[in-house]
Amino acid sequence: MDHGNADRGAAPTMSRRRLLQRAAWTAGAIATGVGSWVIRPDWASAAEPIKVGIATDLTGAIGYAGNANANVARMLVKDINDAGGILGRPITLLIEDTASNESVAVGNVRKLIQRDKVDVVLGGITSSMRNAIKDAIVARGKTLYIYPELYEGGECTPYLFCTGPTPAQQCDEFIPWLIKNGAKRFALPAANYVWPHKLNEYARKVIERSGGEVIFEEYYPLDQVEYSATVNKIMTNKVDMVFTTVISPGVGPFFKQLYEAGYAKRGGKLACVYYDEDTLNINAPHEIEGLASCLDYFRAVIHDDPASARIQAEYDKQFPGKILLSAGSGATGMYRGLKLWEAAVKEAGNLDRDAVAAALDHAKISEGPGGPAEMVPGKRHCKMKMYTAVAKGGNYDIVARSDGLVDPKTC
Amino acid sequence: MALLEARGIKKVFARLTALNGVDLTVAENEFHGLIGPNGSGKSTLMKCIAGAEMPTQGAIHFAGRDITAAPPATRARAGLSLKFQITSVLPALTVYDNVLLALQAQDSLSSLVFSRTRGPLHERVLHTLEQFRLAARAGDPAAALSHGQQQWLEIAMALAPEPRLLLLDEPTAGMSREERRVTGELLIPVKRRCSLVIVEHDLDFIRDICDVLTVLDQGNVIESGPVAQVQSSTKVQEVYLSRV
């Protein structure tokens, strides 16, 4: 989910390099502790190590998402190194903090490219972050870049591969399911940045095609915490499905005000395509009872996919604590990105950018969180299984699954 | 026509009437003393004339122009200069720079930026410093001067732009007897060049240098005229005996 540049307008953000940067003490999540950003393979080998760069928000408002990405990268690199590395060469993992601030991020990414000379960069969560660092990596840095987060689609830069869900994957089966389950009059309250604008544009087409009706579509500053006007518009217009992309810190107060206005009591339903395990604890369970979401992975998927169960177990063992393996944070996209890249390097046989990019263009992986994934040739986006889940008593139940791999339909 | 004409000046602060319709006339080259017990409105009147305060009622004309509501900068450029009651020299700047600051005030912006008048004014600064016996302290920061010397510096600064009317608010406050005497001497040559309105408690200091006196009491003028006439007026003695 493109959380938008999480530095709330009102809440000034500060870049790490800058004077006032924000820090998130991830409670015990990162086993390697604060200092060691470079994780070298524990076996010395004659072959020169392959260098993988991760640029993600370890600090700042969405530190919890960035750290999930970093954890997945650590877990996978350890597995790959334990299995003998790629092409007989060990992998060195270099993690840099993008600190929810583009100016800092650009500086740090340059470090990965020019100082560490990494072979690939994975990372960036918000779209504003991707926009800021993609030039430094792909154009000026001449390096491969994999963007793991769900986003608005349309990123068609060569050598830039996206492994997170697109609006098509999150709406094509999800909205018809909502309408089949009684949704008719839709409201689209949204945070005012590019992901909600593009997602709503796509969702509106699917809603109208499937027989639904959009009553109103409205955009708010990212840190607006007062939604009385919106709630009133929902109640007076008899809206029965609030399909929202408002993000924190606004989403908590919005759902609370909606609940207190009696929306749920009169049968109104909620849908939010970035809601996952991370966002469950923003509201009291009764305030978001029945909220539907559609992502490439939920914890509940471990009951019907053994591979997902194994991956989730391994993650929980290595990283107990508040930083979860969730789809909304891009952690599952990071898993797919790294594995697809590994397959591509094995097929290409070397680390040359063009060879790896050509192999990555049609790479496939048989297992991952939420099931297998395949790159769509020529589109630099990837097909994956999608799951529709509904919040019940503070947890998610899977209520529908895509029968095959859903096409990203972008670029 | 008089240099300064203040007519019907009224000044009310919330419930306190500081000035209750005061008239004041100052002729060219006239040394005009303003006396009266504490709280009689002397300083308020000075501030209204200088532009530090706006009168609630009444009009002030200076050299024929109505300056009742003019901002201080316009009044200064019209030739009116003020020395505050509390010394406000610039402590961190040198004595020399303090005087230069006053002298260059009305130069054009471009001449300031390119320091064109720095050279020509140097002469006048030295002359002013000598006139006020501060030449020896030119390079010292103003803060290093004695209290009396700071008062002289401030008078020098007020006189530097060669005003037509100088307003002096208790120039000898806090001065020693000797310093008062010297201040009196310093002011004598000023008479040739500009007129003076001076607020002062030291009556014999006033008597020495002023030609005309105006006595204020609780915001009203009770006597105004040549020094001799005012001195002999019974009303003035009555006020001074009962109030002071």
Place this chain on the structure above:
Amino acid sequence: MADESVASSAHRSVSRSGRIAIIPIVEVALLAIFAVLPLVLQDYLTIFVTRVLILALLALSFDLVWGYAGIMSFGQALFFGAAGYSVALLARDLGITSVFIVLPASLVIGLLVSLALGSFLLLGRHPPTTIFVALGTLTGSYAAERLARGWYYLGGQNGIPSIPTMTAGSYELVEGPVYYYLAFATLVLVYLLCRFLVRSQFGLALAGMREQEARIAFFGYRVERLKAIVFTLAGAIAGLAGGLYAFHEGFVGPNMLGVVLSTQIVLYALFGGVGTLVGAVIGVIAIEMVSFWLADSYQQVWPIILGLLLLLVILFRPTGLIGLLVSERERVGTFGRRPRTLPRADHEGQHGPA
């Protein structure tokens, strides 16, 4: 080029020699170090230092308004960001990337925006209090940031990415040593301009305004006009820095306009020591360098250390780092060049002025 104070020339009886001026030495030292730095540093470090130089330019603009004119402005980032956004739009929509258009354009935009905000805040019947100007500029910067976040044409939350490389004719000024020297030359040029200004008689007027604003109006200074002029000049410098920054980083975002950068610049300048020009530059260099090394390993703790450091400086060392080296007397400085030939005072009689 040390200017000994006027007195020692005006009057021998009070000799002031023997006190070497420290600030010029610091200035020359910094000039020398930063002139050769790119030859020594790796590329990505050169790029990092280029950013520091651009921020130093922004800190200079704050030092002018607060250190010299007594205007507490929390809005310098507003002019920095406004110019950055404007040149980014010029590049995106009109394809203009020539340095000969971009830099003057960013200067002019910084000037216009600060003129508008300056005249609104500073001019008018009631002379504004320092607090009002501080809050006015803070609100201006805050409102601009929220407008940028909300305005879709400006890229909203994402800002404007992928700004093409700046060009000079057909030559591309790519980041690295080339862009470093462009930023370095601009900083030195602007620094010298400011130095000339604050040491002129205009500088004396500013010093007077800073110390006794109400008093100097009675000498005839139009204080509001002086403030507006300095505020606008500083706004132009901030704009210039914004233009340089936009093309160096390759993108602009709401962060460039916001309250955080504005306040950060204030803290940089106070840390280095306001009212001395070189103090602001030192403040930026010191904090950015320490932040670069420290943040790598203590990156969660770093902002807290920084907050404490700044609080201590503000509490116990209001004249900043430069205050440690330089006497108060030199900090205030001298004004206007000393007249070359001096009339020998009293005993040799007065002959023509210099």
Place this chain on the structure above:
Amino acid sequence: MESALNAIFDVLSFGAIIVLVVLGLGVIASMMGIFNFAHGEFVLLGAYTTYLVHSAGLPVWAGMLAAPFVVAAFGLVIERLVIRRFYAAPIAAMVGTYALGLVIRESVRGLIGGLYLFVPEPIVGSLSIAGVQVSQWRLAIVIITALVMVGSYLLLTRTSFGLRVRAALENPSLARASGISTSAIYAITFAFGAALAGLAGALVVPVFSLFADLGIRFLIQGFLAVMLGGVGTFEGPVAGGAAIGVMSAALPWAVAPVLADVLVFVIAIVFVKLRPGGLIAGGRV
């Protein structure tokens, strides 16, 4: 009709929240001349105290009672160590307290791991008055804010302690001459302002949930409210806070929310420019 009533209540409740947050800031800024940039962080500390008490298993309202006292104690320590040195330098106070706010904000962000944490409200659910669905907790906030305002006003104007406080703040030298220990009064007044901030943080955390930038979120609005209302009196910031709160909540009804958001600040600063004394002039600016 029903939606009009609803609108009025919502605008009133958000206005009350802003007044509650601004009250402490107003007391300190308008009566002591200190513009405390760390005020937002005092609100945050109040919210964090309530969260800690709640997550320790105690009932939430206990946390809400404890918050003002904890933050008042903290305010007292800060006043003695830092604020005391800023009384003569309002600008240094601004920048110094900003640095202080940074330290507090980053520490709390570190402790809560940068997450958005939920705190339940003591009175759950909503009731309908004249057909309007009204959140009980927001109604409680409106009532508590009114009580706190009246209480503070009476404390300051009707009690001898209040008299001494106003004397000390209005004319410190005179007060000292008549035997009032102004430094103690200053410390108590600052702590009282901090307590109000702590209470505000505790009451609003169930509405907005706990996150590190909760405090700074209201900083600019708080200062505008103080300037709008007029510095120097107690009623000034209350009026200013109410105006900002009502505008922030009402404007989205009329104008696109994004525009409304910027409009609030522009209207406020233009008003302060035209009427520097603020709504309730008379205090010293």
